[in-house]
Amino acid sequence: MSTTTSLDRRRFLALSATTALAATGLSACAGSAGSSTSGSGGGKTTLTLMSVANEWDKKTLKAAEEALGMNINLILSDPTKLNAMLAAKNAPDVVRGLGATETPYFAARGLMTDLDPYIAKSSVLKDSDLAPVNDVWRYDGKKQGVGPRYGLAKDYSQDSMFWYRTDMFEAAKLDAPSATEPISYDEWLDLGKKLVKRRFGKVNVYGLNATGMGVFPQLMGMTASAGGSVFAEDLATVDFTSPEAQKALQWYLDYAKADIGPSVVNPNPDGWDGPTFQANRMAMSCNGYWFGGLIGADPKLAGVSRFAPAPQLGDHRVSSCFGATGFWIPRDAKNKDAAWKFFEWYFGGQPAQDRAASGWGIPSLTSLNSKMPQTNDFQKQAFQVQQQELSHFSVISFTPYAQQAALEGVLTKVLPGAVKSGTPAGKVADTLNSQMNELLAQGKELVG
Template sequence: MPVPTTGSLDRRRFLTFSGAALGAAALSGCAASVDDGSGGGGSKSGSTTLTVMSTEDEKKVIQAAGTALGIKINFVVRDETKLNAMLAAKNPPDVVRGLGAVETPYFAARGLMADLDPYFADSSVLKASDLDPVNDVWRYDGRKQGAGPRYGIAKDYSQDQMFWYRTDMFEAAKLDLPSETEPLSYDEWLDLGKQLTKRRLGKVKVYGLSAAGLGTFSMLMGMTASAGGSLFAEDLASVDLSSPEALKALTWYLEYARADIGPNVANPNPDGWDWPTYQAGRMAMACDGYWFSGAIGGDPKVAEVSRFAPAPQLGGNRVSSCFAATGYWIPKAAKNKDAAWKFFEYYFAGKPGEERAASGWGIPSLTSLRSRMPQGTEFQKQAFKVQEQELAHFSVLSFTPYAQLTALEGVINKVLPKAIKAKTSAGKVADELNRLMNEQIAQGKELVG
């Protein structure tokens, strides 16, 4: 069975990375960035060694790509602190794995990412016109995401607030199945979660709903957007969880957590992520994007009773965003940019890209590969149909360039567990989150200038 390449394991692993070395690294890296990112700086043909920083589950694929290209691969396991230190020392990897949706503004604002537009312009293999719109999260114009130079490419992606459900559990509870076309409201979703939860002697035996497999901050971002607001101010230099839209999202999450119907920051899933629990019949609904079909497809019995549904909405502004867009970027100070681009062409458009597209572990990053998405079984056909309809509601939500997701998620993990148990009002929780998060963002803004 394939390993999750865009799923909760990657995200959960990412959320545990340390961000402690960012201050000096950002300043030093920014000052040291003298290469214009337009190519050059490579070794002579036949003697190139490409340093690639990625996760362990990608090691074999990356090494095979190196073999196919005649390039020696120096594989480095992805680690946030190590990456920051290498950037600060002006000796970064040639290729870095990252989450485009939440990392691009941070690294681009510090002048640490190579502009890939010249490479796209010259390539006969990778064309900007073939890129799925999700790749716009890898763009940053100095003020917001979605415009400006391209700094990376997603390897695949999902719209991360869509959810999976088990028809057998709905039928046992005598509940109607969710619509394939009309999204549930968050209140309807919460009500279903309560009805599907099973307890024994006061303890949850079957989760009715797992609502935040991606992390709480990203979930609140999406919910606030669907209510017509934004967690970040227009200049991305502060958050405001006290706004009516954000407070509505926070209130919902507090109710979800206090209802104890699914994993949350005060009571995490002992399994570590949704799949083992869902597979074992101990979770009725899982908020995981299309990538989850790769796991489900590996178990025919679970696939038979699994269906996909649109992202729930908190208001009338239908939004279905991506909060990862896991992919790769080339540091501005990388020594082998031309070889790195050759790796990009093969990895994204060659055999590895084709195999990823057919695996069900995410929507391919290139539109030309979308026809390879699996549609052989009824479960796969239903998921593909729902996913195709959902694409119309994708939009880029800009992330702040002044803080990393790890820092903001860390504030949530510090504040929310106590607040959930003490039944603190949403307003007071919002004030505390605002204070601590805005301190983090202000510190980052000082470093960027």
């Protein structure tokens, strides 16, 4: 995977955190958007693929078509267009998505194809070879992580892990984080305060970015490590007033108030951590293994960068994935056999081997772990830390009643004013509960 491709992948993930299908359900009123349909041309099957542009440039598309013996009609990922196509039953054959946060939403609405029968017959993709992260693509109607498998991750990371700059730690005369034992969130915040640099009253070098994949998932992970859950057992409501969730919320309020890194109050002007970390303006970045692909492309940066386990808020060690980007096949796809042929090639063929060797993510198949880069000291350290972290992965169920973007929207609306006014965490929790539970109730009504 090229650097350009991966950078665009990250921008897409950032975009996905702010734009998504509305939590009010699928509307059939825009059915005309589904004019690009699957069909046959020139005697070949045409596979309609909804994905991002720079992962499928002309050269890559041509190679895929030759390998698969079919034509590929690429539709650029667009939540509104996908909404319309699904509602009109004119779905793409294959759709790119975030398994960790999207699977319950689409599966609960009956919009995804159960892949278990295909996997059972496949000689390429074996259930026993699928990394545990693929369980985020499972949903049994009540809980994520069990039940039918609706998609596969193309690669993944444990997204609360973080990268740090050894040169900045040395300059501040601070001990580097352990490569084996996770630090506490309080220790992490303290390090961020010591590493931040200001000039003329403004942050010149961020001490820490604590939310690589969005604030809401990070709060979910923190609450889980404290022994609780943001969502109720039925996933239909949130409760930020619980002791564990309020502890997580209080930590984020303290982080944002300290102004040591990007937050809902002061977002990073760069849009994401890549350019900032490369420009020597960030000491610690909360991004998973995939971020090493960016770092490793610059030998000088790789020489001063190291990887660390996910910080913990409590005694329940948790290190989850909030992305698991991959593909799924809509229920109403016209060419499901062709879609599965694409799956076997993309997830089990040469593309999967190339991704594994690139360092831009952990392979979705455990049999490909040995292909992860381990040549130089930087790669060896990251690989060792990552391998030790794998056993602490677990699925944290996301709700089927709202998308992450809607919940992030509430946080973006409520938290800045709360931080600036010093509103107590308990009162902020009440406001979040009220607004998010209203959204979730609307979504539940639509799902039935």
